[in-house]
Amino acid sequence: MTCDIPSASCERTQVWVDAYLSNELNPETTAEVSDHLRRCRECKEDFRSRQQIRNRLQRVVSHSEVPIGLRRRVCRMVRSFAERSPVFLSDLE
Numbered sequence: 001m002t003c004d005i006p007s008a009s010c011e012r013t014q015v016w017v018d019a020y021l022s023n024e025l026n027p028e029t030t031a032e033v034s035d036h037l038r039r040c041r042e043c044k045e046d047f048r049s050r051q052q053i054r055n056r057l058q059r060v061v062s063h064s065e066v067p068i069g070l071r072r073r074v075c076r077m078v079r080s081f082a083e084r085s086p087v088f089l090s091d092l093e
């Protein structure tokens with residue numbers, strides 16, 4: 001350990017950090033975790049990397065969400081195209 005904080009509180013922070021990122025902790029625990037992150041470099045680095053992964057995931061998820069209107073239009077187009085040319089459907093299989 002590079003910090004003088006008891007390792008037990010590092011372990012607690014590791015357990016809570018995901019919930020902390022999701023704002024799922026009660027105010028006391030949130031304060032405890034953020035206090036620990038301010039003082040402990042190791043946990044802070046871990047927190048940062050988790051935060052980055054989380055942000056990246058959120059970006060991917062938000063990009064893959066298709067507006068419902070567009071989705072319906074694409075489905076309609078595909079269906080009408082498939083009805084007109086049955087070859088298209090067999091090509092997909």
Ligand SMILES: [Zn+2]
Nearest residue numbers: 009010040043
């Ligand atoms: Zn720590």
